Amino acid sequence: MGLVIYVPTYCSVIMSIDLVKPNYFDHDDDDDDDGPTVFKRSKPSSSKQHQQNSELNKSSSQKNDGSSRRQVPDTHSPNSQNSSLQRSKVVPSARPSTAKQNIENSRGSASITDKSKDKSGNISRVTNVDKKPSKPSSAHDAKPSTSKPNIEHSRVLTSISDKLKDVSGVSNMEKKPSKPSVKQSDDSDDSDDDKPLSSRLSTVSKVVSSPNPSSATKKIKIEIKSAEDSEDEIPLSSRSQLKSGGRSATKQSYDSDDEKPLASKIQQNGSSKVTGELAKSSKVLNKRPLSNVSTSSQSLVKKPKLSDASATPKVKQMNVKAESRSDEDDNENVPISQRMKKVAQSNSKSPPTKKTSLKVVSSSFKKGTKKSVKVTKTSNYSKSTNMLPSSGEGQKWTTLVHSGVIFPPPYKSHGVKMLYNGQPVDLTPEQEEVATMFAVMKDTEYATKQKFLDNFMNDWKLILGKNHVIKKFELCDFTPIYEWHQMEKEKKKQMTTDEKKTLKEEKMKQEEKYMWAIVDGVKEKVGNFRVEPPGLFRGRGEHPKMGKLKKRIRPSDITINIGHDASIPECPIPGQRWKEVKHDNTVTWLAFWNDPINPKEFKYVFLAASSSLKGQSDKEKYEKARLLKDYIKNIRVNYTKDFTHKDNTKRQVAVATYLIDKLALRAGNEKDDDEADTVGCCTLKVENVILVPPNQLQFDFLGKDSIRYFNTVEVELPVYTAIKKFKTGKKDGEDLFDELDTSKLNSHLKELMPGLTAKVFRTYNASITLDEMLNKETKAGDVMQKILVYQGANKEVAIICNHQRAVSKSHSAQMSRLSEKMDELKAVLDELNTDLARAKKGKPPLKDADGKQKKNLTPEALERKIAQTNVKVEKMEMDMKTKEDLKTVALGTSKINYLDPRISVAWCKRHDVPIEKIFNKSLLAKFAWAMDVDPDFRF
DNA sequence: ACCGTGACTTGACTGTACGCCG
DNA sequence: CGGCGTACAGTCAAGTCACGGT
Numbered sequence: 017m018g019l020v021i022y023v024p025t026y027c028s029v030i031m032s033i034d035l036v037k038p039n040y041f042d043h044d045d046d047d048d049d050d051g052p053t054v055f056k057r058s059k060p061s062s063s064k065q066h067q068q069n070s071e072l073n074k075s076s077s078q079k080n081d082g083s084s085r086r087q088v089p090d091t092h093s094p095n096s097q098n099s100s101l102q103r104s105k106v107v108p109s110a111r112p113s114t115a116k117q118n119i120e121n122s123r124g125s126a127s128i129t130d131k132s133k134d135k136s137g138n139i140s141r142v143t144n145v146d147k148k149p150s151k152p153s154s155a156h157d158a159k160p161s162t163s164k165p166n167i168e169h170s171r172v173l174t175s176i177s178d179k180l181k182d183v184s185g186v187s188n189m190e191k192k193p194s195k196p197s198v199k200q201s202d203d204s205d206d207s208d209d210d211k212p213l214s215s216r217l218s219t220v221s222k223v224v225s226s227p228n229p230s231s232a233t234k235k236i237k238i239e240i241k242s243a244e245d246s247e248d249e250i251p252l253s254s255r256s257q258l259k260s261g262g263r264s265a266t267k268q269s270y271d272s273d274d275e276k277p278l279a280s281k282i283q284q285n286g287s288s289k290v291t292g293e294l295a296k297s298s299k300v301l302n303k304r305p306l307s308n309v310s311t312s313s314q315s316l317v318k319k320p321k322l323s324d325a326s327a328t329p330k331v332k333q334m335n336v337k338a339e340s341r342s343d344e345d346d347n348e349n350v351p352i353s354q355r356m357k358k359v360a361q362s363n364s365k366s367p368p369t370k371k372t373s374l375k376v377v378s379s380s381f382k383k384g385t386k387k388s389v390k391v392t393k394t395s396n397y398s399k400s401t402n403m404l405p406s407s408g409e410g411q412k413w414t415t416l417v418h419s420g421v422i423f424p425p426p427y428k429s430h431g432v433k434m435l436y437n438g439q440p441v442d443l444t445p446e447q448e449e450v451a452t453m454f455a456v457m458k459d460t461e462y463a464t465k466q467k468f469l470d471n472f473m474n475d476w477k478l479i480l481g482k483n484h485v486i487k488k489f490e491l492c493d494f495t496p497i498y499e500w501h502q503m504e505k506e507k508k509k510q511m512t513t514d515e516k517k518t519l520k521e522e523k524m525k526q527e528e529k530y531m532w533a534i535v536d537g538v539k540e541k542v543g544n545f546r547v548e549p550p551g552l553f554r555g556r557g558e559h560p561k562m563g564k565l566k567k568r569i570r571p572s573d574i575t576i577n578i579g580h581d582a583s584i585p586e587c588p589i590p591g592q593r594w595k596e597v598k599h600d601n602t603v604t605w606l607a608f609w610n611d612p613i614n615p616k617e618f619k620y621v622f623l624a625a626s627s628s629l630k631g632q633s634d635k636e637k638y639e640k641a642r643l644l645k646d647y648i649k650n651i652r653v654n655y656t657k658d659f660t661h662k663d664n665t666k667r668q669v670a671v672a673t674y675l676i677d678k679l680a681l682r683a684g685n686e687k688d689d690d691e692a693d694t695v696g697c698c699t700l701k702v703e704n705v706i707l708v709p710p711n712q713l714q715f716d717f718l719g720k721d722s723i724r725y726f727n728t729v730e731v732e733l734p735v736y737t738a739i740k741k742f743k744t745g746k747k748d749g750e751d752l753f754d755e756l757d758t759s760k761l762n763s764h765l766k767e768l769m770p771g772l773t774a775k776v777f778r779t780y781n782a783s784i785t786l787d788e789m790l791n792k793e794t795k796a797g798d799v800m801q802k803i804l805v806y807q808g809a810n811k812e813v814a815i816i817c818n819h820q821r822a823v824s825k826s827h828s829a830q831m832s833r834l835s836e837k838m839d840e841l842k843a844v845l846d847e848l849n850t851d852l853a854r855a856k857k858g859k860p861p862l863k864d865a866d867g868k869q870k871k872n873l874t875p876e877a878l879e880r881k882i883a884q885t886n887v888k889v890e891k892m893e894m895d896m897k898t899k900e901d902l903k904t905v906a907l908g909t910s911k912i913n914y915l916d917p918r919i920s921v922a923w924c925k926r927h928d929v930p931i932e933k934i935f936n937k938s939l940l941a942k943f944a945w946a947m948d949v950d951p952d953f954r955f
Numbered sequence: 956a957c958c959g960t961g962a963c964t965t966g967a968c969t970g971t972a973c974g975c976c977g
Numbered sequence: 978c979g980g981c982g983t984a985c986a987g988t989c990a991a992g993t994c995a996c997g998g999t
Contacts, residue, residue: 548989556967556990603962611990618961619989633963682965683993691991720992721966759957762994775964775993821967830982906967908984913965936985 410602412629416578418533418542418606420585420594421621422526423569424549432500435493436486447484448497450476450565453552455494456501462554462562471563472552479565533606533623541624542606547574553613557692557722566612571595573609604629614690626941635945638916640771641779642955647769648780652677654768659734665755669764671738672697672753676777679729680816682720683758683774694718697774698756703748711736725818782813782914787955790923802929806920811902813910821906827899834896841892845885852878911935917943922953 427449433440434451443451454472462468473489480486511519530545550568555561571592576585580599587593595609607621623629644651651673658670675681676697684696695701695717704717713736714728731739742752758774765772789809794802824830851861851870855878861870873881917935921943924931935943 544988546988554968554990559990605962608962613990616960620962622963630963637964685993687992694991696992721968721990723967758993759995773994778965819966824982826982909966938986 412604413535413579413601415536415581416533416601416606417535417582418578418585419529419545420576420588421545421547421574421607422530423547423571423588427550430497430500432496434497435495437491438493440496441485443480447476447479449550450479450552451494452497452501453550453565455497457552458494458498462552465562467558467560468552468563471561472565475563475565535623535627535629538628540627540629543622543624545606545621547609548619555692557694557718559692560690561613564613569609569612574607575609576607577603577605626938626944628945631942631945634942637779638783638918641776641783641916644769644772644776644780645784645955647772648677651768656732656734659732659738665760667738668742668753668756669761671735671742672756672761673765674731674735676774677781678731679715679727680778680781680818681725682778683761685758692718692722694720694722696720696758698753698758698761700752701748702743702746702750702752705739705743705752707736707740707743713739719818723818723820778817779914779916782817782910783916783919783955785813785816786810786915787919790919791954794923794927799929799933802927803933806923806929806934807907810907810911810915811905813915814905814907817910817914819906819909820904823903827903831896831900834892834899838889838892838896841885841889845882845889848878848882848885852882911939912942916955917946918949918953919955921946921949922951925949925951 427445429445429448430452431448433442434455435441454476457463469489477484477486486492527545531542532539533542534540547569548566551566553559553561553564553566571587571589572595574594575596575598576594577598577600578584579601584594584597605620605622608618611617611619625631625634655670655673655677658666659674661667661670676683682696684698684700686699687694695704696719700715700717704715706714706716708714708728711733712728712730714726716724716726719725739752742754746752746754762773765774765776786809789812790806793805793808795805847862851873852875854861855873855875860872863869917939920934921931923929924934931940931947940947
């Protein structure tokens with residue numbers, strides 16, 4: 017039962033205790049201090065939809081370990097099961113660098129260099145994309161302003177024809193996919209099916225040159241290296257291959273392929289750099305174990321949710337679903353539809369119970385811990401928690417206690433006078449504050465944008481008043497304020513570490529109480545308890561509102577949400593009061609205020625990612641994506657059949673679904689005119705997709721955050737033909753999918769699988785890709801090499817999802833420094849070789865650069881030195897390649913949002929890789945719910 | 956069926972702490 | 978031991994999607 021013992025291995029830890037912060041390491045314990053104790057409770061239930069997914073929670077113990085590896089689906093085994101954990105021992109971090117070398121991805125990754133492979137192996141090259149092309153529309157024109165590299169995605173799609181083959185499928189959706197096939201494909205990586213789509217596909221490769229230089233966005237700038245750049249520059253996507261469209265093939269092939277993500281097929285280049293850093297994460301999470309509080313109880317609590325089926329009846333139901341899933345292998349026979357039903361049933365949930373009892377212990381507990389942990393649980397506590405979960409309809413919590421929010425300090429006037437028309441101007445503190453906000457942004461790209469300047473000036477003038485001497489922006493000189501600011505920064509930098517430490521501690525002390533909330537008796541971290549300070553709005557891309565004043569938020573703007581019985585947080589600003597205090601337990605926010613830039617929108621204060629509430633919904637998200645695995649085959653058959661449907665709307669739905677599936681595009685909601693002009697799948701404009709005969713499509717558009725998506729892919733001919741039709745008769749600027757919007761698309765998807773929406777495809781493709789790549793490419797080797805495999809898979813996913821990052825300003829300098837070193841090493845090598853040749857002939861070595869005589873080494877010694885140097889050279893080449901490779905790829909986003917952590921945890925357990933090498937401290941906390949996964953878990 | 960919220964997830968960027976290297 | 982570079986943690990913008998009202 018509930019005892020938790022502190023176990024060294026991460027797994028164990030986690031599992032056992034939800035409540036407490038898991039100690040991943042023994043030593044970690046100390047950390048407890050920082051954090052308050054956490055008791056985590058089991059999870060609450062979630063909203064209805066989720067319920068469907070509810071399975072997750074339930075992982076029943078049943079499943080566990082016994083099953084064969086692959087087969088076992090999820091499961092969170094109960095603690096006991098976790099034995100697996102043990103297997104993985106924590107390994108001390110290896111030194112990063114040393115090892116090295118490459119990972120060869122043998123698999124398919126094409127190295128960048130390779131670009132061209134042909135069909136079977138194809139790689140497509142990609143071009144890079146600038147981050148922000150100046151205008152979207154023009155995008156295809158290529159005008160990326162700066163020379164940033166573009167990224168391309170090139171993914172190859174599968175060939176076309178096959179699909180057509182039987183498509184009967186649509187109707188089938190309902191039915192569950194045939195099990196056998198499914199299983200195999202899923203479970204075993206081996207199956208042939210698995211072959212990468214790519215193999216089937218041909219590749220596309222094109223390189224795009226970077227766009228025009230004109231605008232220089234800072235972010236974007238890229239330094240182009242020389243010619244080679246092109247390769248380097250290649251966008252993420254380019255490196256990867258694409259996913260293939262494989263679905264098409266005949267059914268048989270189908271099956272197999274289907275399961276795999278398209279992406280999976282992608283090849284990647286493999287190298288990734290090793291980072292030593294990973295190791296550091298090892299520290300402990302913040303949560304600390306409660307003191308004695310019954311940990312066990314806690315554990316019980318939590319667990320129940322996750323795994324325990326037994327808990328409440330409701331729970332059980334949920335479990336059912338889960339079981340079905342997990343068991344799937346076993347159950348596979350059960351038709352999906354049936355499973356779904358089960359799920360549905362599960363929905364009925366009982367009302368939540370309430371438990372109010374708890375008091376949280378404060379942080380003090382913490383330490384005791386690790387070992388101590390084992391407590392028994394207090395019965396009440398745990399029970400209540402268990403029940404809590406979701407409870408019925410939409411209830412998210414039963415008791416909620418928190419301290420509200422903290423406000424930024426009031427503005428302190430510095431008195432530095434800016435110049436207007438050469439003369440110093442007196443400004444009131446309010447006026448000065450806004451002027452300072454602007455002055456401080458002098459070094460940003462915003463300062464060069466007219467829209468920003470105009471919006472700023474408009475808002476500032478309102479504060480200056482009609483009669484103020486300042487009228488024209490052109491006559492303003494903010495330099496004195498800017499310089500004052502630089503000085504302040506400098507002063508801050510100069511502070512001694514002790515001074516900084518003191519300041520930090522003071523701040524901590526002030527904020528401590530705001531950092532935690534007690535949800536159903538469990539102390540949980542609050543995400544963003546600091547109210548956003550006033551400033552000038554920094555919208556991304558060509559945002560129409562950039563530069564507008566984001567006014568200071570006052571207590572009277574804030575609505576607080578708190579439990580009925582909890583005391584209302586005191587308003588931190590004397591004389592003021594909250595706008596409203598609510599007690600809505602169907603939502604998870606603790607407070608919100610209206611966004612000053614767009615009053616129709618809200619800014620919320622939520623619990624941190626490490627909270628149970630968030631963890632629970634995260635888990636549900638991944639369970640839903642896993643469920644898609646059972647349906648994907650039929651969904652693909654379904655849309656493939658509809659590529660040629662006579663009904664235009666149906667065809668658009670089919671093609672859009674295909675794009676979302678293959679390219680991991682976002683849904684694409686409609687946007688207002690007062691937002692940046694970006695698009696997603698449903699909002700693609702005619703000019704965003706260019707036909708490249710015979711059957712390729714070139715996508716070029718600005719997506720979320722105005723990040724450019726540039727990718728040329730080969731598609732099935734019916735898709736190509738359909739797109740061509742959608743484009744005909746339309747002008748640039750018109751919608752490609754004129755009969756479609758996200759709600760229509762999602763309601764269609766929901767007919768195919770309960771709870772299915774467009775974004776589930778992203779999660780599914782990302783996670784399945786990771787799972788398959790890890791399983792195919794992990795080979796025996798040291799930890800370092802395994803981590804490289806992981807990073808390679810992570811990179812592939814990042815490319816699929818188009819997760820980009822700005823190239824660091826110092827990138828080119830760093831690279832040239834590295835190449836200098838490389839040249840030096842090579843020179844050394846030459847010299848050694850010369851000496852070796854001489855030594856073999858019995859001659860003394862040549863003098864060194866300074867003319868001094870070198871030591872006379874034996875040929876054997878020289879050979880050893882040469883070998884060492886060669887290793888160094890290789891490692892350095894690898895590092896450089898990786899660095900260049902990843903300069904525009906952001907790995908973190910997919911890790912945080914798209915990759916089911918259980919895949920990573922299970923892989924770590926199977927391969928004896930310390931989880932701390934993969935997840936840093938915050939990720940470990942965020943994914944505490946996944947730590948007890950069975951080592952055989954497959955997505 | 957449509958629309959306007961409302962709630963929550965996803966995302967890139969920034970400042971900074973910190974480990975590494977010479 | 979000081980500068981560099983990287984990885985974190987934090988920030989807040991920008992998406993997705995559900996829902997309720999008309």
